[in-house]
Amino acid sequence: MSQYMKSFVGAVALTMVASTSAVAGSGVSGAGAVSAAQLLWMSADVSSANIFNRNLKKEKDPNAPPPESGYHDPENDGTHILQPPKEAYVGLPTTEFGNHVDWVKAIDQDKLSPRWDRFDSSEEPFVMDLDIVREVKASVPDVVFPHRQHTEWLACANCHPAIFVPQKGANQINMSAILLGQKCGVCHGKVSFPITTKTCTKCHSKPKPEDWSPPLSDATLKNPWR
Amino acid sequence: MFCNAEHSFKWKYALLGLLAGMFVFALPPTAKAEYADVIINNYADAAGMRPVVFPHWFHRVRFRCKVCHADLGFQFKAGGNKITMAKIIDGKFCGACHNGEIAWSVENCNMCHSGIPGTPTHIHGSTVQRLVAPPYKALNSK
Numbered sequence: 001m002s003q004y005m006k007s008f009v010g011a012v013a014l015t016m017v018a019s020t021s022a023v024a025g026s027g028v029s030g031a032g033a034v035s036a037a038q039l040l041w042m043s044a045d046v047s048s049a050n051i052f053n054r055n056l057k058k059e060k061d062p063n064a065p066p067p068e069s070g071y072h073d074p075e076n077d078g079t080h081i082l083q084p085p086k087e088a089y090v091g092l093p094t095t096e097f098g099n100h101v102d103w104v105k106a107i108d109q110d111k112l113s114p115r116w117d118r119f120d121s122s123e124e125p126f127v128m129d130l131d132i133v134r135e136v137k138a139s140v141p142d143v144v145f146p147h148r149q150h151t152e153w154l155a156c157a158n159c160h161p162a163i164f165v166p167q168k169g170a171n172q173i174n175m176s177a178i179l180l181g182q183k184c185g186v187c188h189g190k191v192s193f194p195i196t197t198k199t200c201t202k203c204h205s206k207p208k209p210e211d212w213s214p215p216l217s218d219a220t221l222k223n224p225w226r
Numbered sequence: 227m228f229c230n231a232e233h234s235f236k237w238k239y240a241l242l243g244l245l246a247g248m249f250v251f252a253l254p255p256t257a258k259a260e261y262a263d264v265i266i267n268n269y270a271d272a273a274g275m276r277p278v279v280f281p282h283w284f285h286r287v288r289f290r291c292k293v294c295h296a297d298l299g300f301q302f303k304a305g306g307n308k309i310t311m312a313k314i315i316d317g318k319f320c321g322a323c324h325n326g327e328i329a330w331s332v333e334n335c336n337m338c339h340s341g342i343p344g345t346p347t348h349i350h351g352s353t354v355q356r357l358v359a360p361p362y363k364a365l366n367s368k
Contacts, residue, residue: 066279070257071345075277078336085260085283098261098351099283118297118323125290155296181354182354186302187291189353191262191282 062100063089098194104149127151133206134173139214142206262352264304265341277341298322325333 066072072079085099089208090101092111093102106112117123132145150159163186171183178185179195184203189195193202220226260283267277282346285294289362294300301307314321314332323329330337348355 017282066259066340069279071259071263071265071342071350072340073342076276076336076340078334078338079340081337082281082340083284085281088284103286112287114286114288115293116290116291118289119326125292154289155292158292158295158302164243169301179353179357185353190304190349194261194351196351201351209235224250 045189095193097196098192107152125152126220129140136204137215139208141201141204141208144206145201145203238244263350265345265348266309267307267341267345267351268305268308269310270339270341271343275342276336277345277347279341283324299361304349313364320322 061068063085064070065086066079066082067074072082074080089099089101093105093109094100095102103112107114115121115123116125128147128151132147132149134143134145136142163183164171173183177183177193178188181189185195195197260281263280264280264282265277266280270277295302299307300319309319311332313319314324317325320338321332325331
């Protein structure tokens with residue numbers, strides 16, 4: 001409700017500012033000066049796409065309880081019995097993305113110990129601590145793939161050999177494929193941490209060597225006006 | 227340049243447009259629930275049941291990915307497992323745990339079948355959903 005009030009007041013304030021300066025602006029329009037207020041004034045004629053430059057909305061309640069999720073049916077009795085995520089997330093390390101829980105850290109800090117076997121809670125995962133460095137053509141830092149965090153959750157057969165061939169140089173990976181849900185994108189961007197500007201450096205974590213400079217493109221090398 | 231009659235006429239529209247715009251932007255976003263929740267509606271709607279909402283977060287607190295995705299054979303693909311109640315009561319997929327031994331049993335229909343009817347199968351909050359331009363169908367469907 002308060003959100004509506006705020007935007008209403010904002011709209012009125014905006015129009016008042018616009019009306020006063022539009023009058024002033026019309027005086028100088030002959031001189032060719034176009035103020036921001038005048039642009040707003042002309043907006044009735046011009047495309048409305050040019051009016052606003054607003055920020056995107058922030059997610060207000062990222063861990064909403066099931067009845068407010070938007071896809072659980074509030075008319076279903078069972079929906080109201082389901083546990084609200086916030087209740088389960090108390091005390092877990094947080095992030096700014098995904099579930100807003102750092103699941104890997106939660107295991108590392110012994111805040112969670114999900115079962116590795118569905119019957120036997122004493123079974124431990126076979127953790128392999130091997131980092132794979134992948135050089136990246138672009139200027140972003142190189143990728144370090146840590147097996148440790150992945151083998152704490154997954155079995156080898158989940159990725160090898162169907163998604164990643166276990167051989168150096170045998171896997172062509174690029175961000176387009178990942179964004180479309182292939183390679184790392186089979187999980188990342190869906191269930192494990194999402195792909196946003198806040199998460200780039202989680203994978204692209206190894207800075208380029210000091211003497212590294214971006215390779216020049218062919219178009220630049222052959223540019224006759226260079 | 228701005229004669230009076232035209233002036234007030236235009237202003238009415240500008241003000242109306244501005245207010246309408248403000249109200250549209252102030253509306254709350256529709257879906258705001260958990261990242262990685264899967265809505266499964268392969269057969270549910272057609273069978274007169276609500277679609278299933280599978281909460282990854284809830285299961286991840288209790289089991290590692292490996293338990294379902296290696297031991298139980300769940301594919302990494304929303305709707306890709308063709309789960310039916312027949313398979314579940316046979317002890318496959320959800321039925322491997324939801325059998326009254328590890329987790330509650332199948333008589334609690336509306337705990338799983340809790341989605342809004344008509345919601346298509348998808349994984350909530352996925353990067354593909356957030357792309358401004360939809361990806362090619364050929365790459366997305368398999």
